[in-house]
Amino acid sequence: MTYDVAVVGSGFSAIALTINLLRVLPPTASIAVVGDDPGFGRGTAYRTEFYLHRLNVPAARMSVFPDRPDDFVEWLRGQGKAVFAEDFASRGDYGLYLRDTLASLLRPRERRARVDFIRAKATSCVQCEKDGLVFCLDNTDELKARNIVLALGVGSADLPLPKNCVEPAATPRIIDNPWRLGWLSRVGRTDEICIFGSGLTMIDQVLSMRAQGHRGRIHVLSRRGLVPHPHPKRRSAPVATEMPENRDMSSILQALRRQVENGADWRGVVDGLRPQTQALWQSLGKEQRSRFLRHALAWWNIHRHRIAPEVFSRFDTLLKDGTVTVHAGFLKSIKAADDGTDVQFRKRGTQEVAALHADWVVNCTGMERAGIGHSPLLQAMRDRGMIAMDELGLGISVDAQSRVLDPAGVPHPGLYASGALTAGQFWEITAVPDIRIQASKLAETISKDIARSAPPVARIA
Ligand SMILES: Cc1cc2nc3c(=O)[nH]c(=O)nc-3n(C[C@H](O)[C@H](O)[C@H](O)COP(=O)(O)OP(=O)(O)OC[C@H]3O[C@@H](n4cnc5c(N)ncnc54)[C@H](O)[C@@H]3O)c2cc1C
Incomplete structure (x- = not known):
C-alpha cells in the first residue's frame, strides 16, 4: 500500500507530528511511523527513569498541544502529582505523558486515520515512478508514502573523542555514549572520573553516578569550562528586547547587555528573546550566523538552556565540596595507565599542560547539530541529490514551511523535515515549545495537500 504520510523517527518530533496528524486527518487517511527506538516518543531525552533527570522547561510550557498549554500540568495532576505550572517535572514522566496522549488519540479506531507503527530503521529512499517516495527499511521491507517527514533528531551514535588524542590501549576505559546507562554499573565507588563536556548531559551523568553510590572525584573538562545556569525559583517576567537596526551580532549583543546594565534581570532578557529568536536568526546573513556559532554559542547555551533549581543546587554542592572540579582547556592526550588512564590537557589561555588520572573517561560533549554524518x-538521500545540507551544516536545507530543498533550492514535493534537522532555517527548534508548533503547522500543511490530491469521490465521502 502507499501511505498518505510516513513519519520517519521515534522521538518527540515524530510523536508530536503523529498526534497533530491524528487531530486533522480524516479517517480515510493512513500514517506510518517508522522508528528504531522501542519507546516511541521518548527518544534519548524522555526514556530515562531517574527522578533527577528533570525537564529544563517548566511544566506549563511542555504541553504537546500549543493551543492547550495546560495539558501536561493537567495530566500530571491526573496522576496524583501535586504540581505547579512553574515546576520542573521528571523527563520520565514526560515520556509517559506523550505515550498516554498518543494512546488516547488512537483509541477511537473508527473515527481516526489509520496509524501503523513500524519498528525499523529507514536506510535509504528513492523517488517512485508515479508519485511519492519508497523507503528501504533495515528489516528488508519497503515502505511507500506520498508525504514524508524526516524527524531523525541529532542521532544517538557513539561520539568518538578525537582519534589523534587517544591511545588505542586506553579505549576500553572510554565511554563514548553515556546514554547507555549500563556503563554506570562498571564504575567503582571511589573511581576517579574525567568527563568531557560541561553541559546538560554532564550534569545528568554526574547526578546519576551519585545516585548509584559513586563517591570518587570527578574532573570535568571543556573548552571554556562553562556550566549551565539554573532557572530562578521564581521566574522573572520576560523582557521584550528592542532590536537594533543594524542586524549584526555585536549590535544585538550590545542591545541585550544594555538592558541588563539598565537593571533588567538577565534571565528575563534571555526569555524575552525567545518568541523572536527564529525571526532574528532568519534575518541574519550567513556571515553573522556563523559569527554567532563561533563566538557566542557556548554563552548562549548556558544562559538559554538553564536547568531546574533543584538539579543545579545538587550539582553546585558537589562543586563546592570539591567532588567535582571544572577545568577550561583543550584535550591533548588520553593514554592507558596501569589502573585507568592518564589525561593531559592544555589549560585555556596558557601553554601550561595539566595532567590528571582517571579510571574512566566519559564523553558528554553531546551532539549539538544534527548534520547528516x-x-x-540522509547520506543516501544526499548522494541521490534529494537533499542538501544547509549552508552552515547544522542540518538539511528546508524552507520556512519545513519543506526539504534539493541542492538547487527547489522543494521536493511531499518531503518535509522537523526538529533539529531544520536548525539551519529556524535555529531555535530543538526543544518542545518550538517543535510542537512546527508539528502543528506541518500537520495542517500535509492535511491540506492530502485533501487537494484526494480523488473527487473520496472527497465527497
Ligand atoms: C538529555 C536530553 C534532555 C532534554 N531535555 C529537554 C527538556 O527538558 N525540554 C525540552 O523542551 N527539550 C529537551 N531536550 C531537547 C530534545 O531534544 C527535544 O525535546 C526532543 O526530544 C527532540 O526530539 P526529536 O524527535 O527531534 O529527536 P530525538 O529524540 O533524537 O528522536 C529521533 C528519533 O529518530 C530515530 N531515528 C533516527 N534515524 C532514523 C531512521 N533512519 N529510521 C528510523 N528512526 C530513526 C532515532 O532513533 C530517535 O529515536 C532534551 C534533549 C536531551 C538529549
Whole structure:
C-alpha cells in the first residue's frame, strides 16, 4: 500500500507530528511511523527513569498541544502529582505523558486515520515512478508514502573523542555514549572520573553516578569550562528586547547587555528573546550566523538552556565540596595507565599542560547539530541529490514551511523535515515549545495537500 504520510523517527518530533496528524486527518487517511527506538516518543531525552533527570522547561510550557498549554500540568495532576505550572517535572514522566496522549488519540479506531507503527530503521529512499517516495527499511521491507517527514533528531551514535588524542590501549576505559546507562554499573565507588563536556548531559551523568553510590572525584573538562545556569525559583517576567537596526551580532549583543546594565534581570532578557529568536536568526546573513556559532554559542547555551533549581543546587554542592572540579582547556592526550588512564590537557589561555588520572573517561560533549554524518539515510538521500545540507551544516536545507530543498533550492514535493534537522532555517527548534508548533503547522500543511490530491469521490465521502 502507499501511505498518505510516513513519519520517519521515534522521538518527540515524530510523536508530536503523529498526534497533530491524528487531530486533522480524516479517517480515510493512513500514517506510518517508522522508528528504531522501542519507546516511541521518548527518544534519548524522555526514556530515562531517574527522578533527577528533570525537564529544563517548566511544566506549563511542555504541553504537546500549543493551543492547550495546560495539558501536561493537567495530566500530571491526573496522576496524583501535586504540581505547579512553574515546576520542573521528571523527563520520565514526560515520556509517559506523550505515550498516554498518543494512546488516547488512537483509541477511537473508527473515527481516526489509520496509524501503523513500524519498528525499523529507514536506510535509504528513492523517488517512485508515479508519485511519492519508497523507503528501504533495515528489516528488508519497503515502505511507500506520498508525504514524508524526516524527524531523525541529532542521532544517538557513539561520539568518538578525537582519534589523534587517544591511545588505542586506553579505549576500553572510554565511554563514548553515556546514554547507555549500563556503563554506570562498571564504575567503582571511589573511581576517579574525567568527563568531557560541561553541559546538560554532564550534569545528568554526574547526578546519576551519585545516585548509584559513586563517591570518587570527578574532573570535568571543556573548552571554556562553562556550566549551565539554573532557572530562578521564581521566574522573572520576560523582557521584550528592542532590536537594533543594524542586524549584526555585536549590535544585538550590545542591545541585550544594555538592558541588563539598565537593571533588567538577565534571565528575563534571555526569555524575552525567545518568541523572536527564529525571526532574528532568519534575518541574519550567513556571515553573522556563523559569527554567532563561533563566538557566542557556548554563552548562549548556558544562559538559554538553564536547568531546574533543584538539579543545579545538587550539582553546585558537589562543586563546592570539591567532588567535582571544572577545568577550561583543550584535550591533548588520553593514554592507558596501569589502573585507568592518564589525561593531559592544555589549560585555556596558557601553554601550561595539566595532567590528571582517571579510571574512566566519559564523553558528554553531546551532539549539538544534527548534520547528516550520523544518518546513513540522509547520506543516501544526499548522494541521490534529494537533499542538501544547509549552508552552515547544522542540518538539511528546508524552507520556512519545513519543506526539504534539493541542492538547487527547489522543494521536493511531499518531503518535509522537523526538529533539529531544520536548525539551519529556524535555529531555535530543538526543544518542545518550538517543535510542537512546527508539528502543528506541518500537520495542517500535509492535511491540506492530502485533501487537494484526494480523488473527487473520496472527497465527497
Ligand atoms: C538529555 C536530553 C534532555 C532534554 N531535555 C529537554 C527538556 O527538558 N525540554 C525540552 O523542551 N527539550 C529537551 N531536550 C531537547 C530534545 O531534544 C527535544 O525535546 C526532543 O526530544 C527532540 O526530539 P526529536 O524527535 O527531534 O529527536 P530525538 O529524540 O533524537 O528522536 C529521533 C528519533 O529518530 C530515530 N531515528 C533516527 N534515524 C532514523 C531512521 N533512519 N529510521 C528510523 N528512526 C530513526 C532515532 O532513533 C530517535 O529515536 C532534551 C534533549 C536531551 C538529549
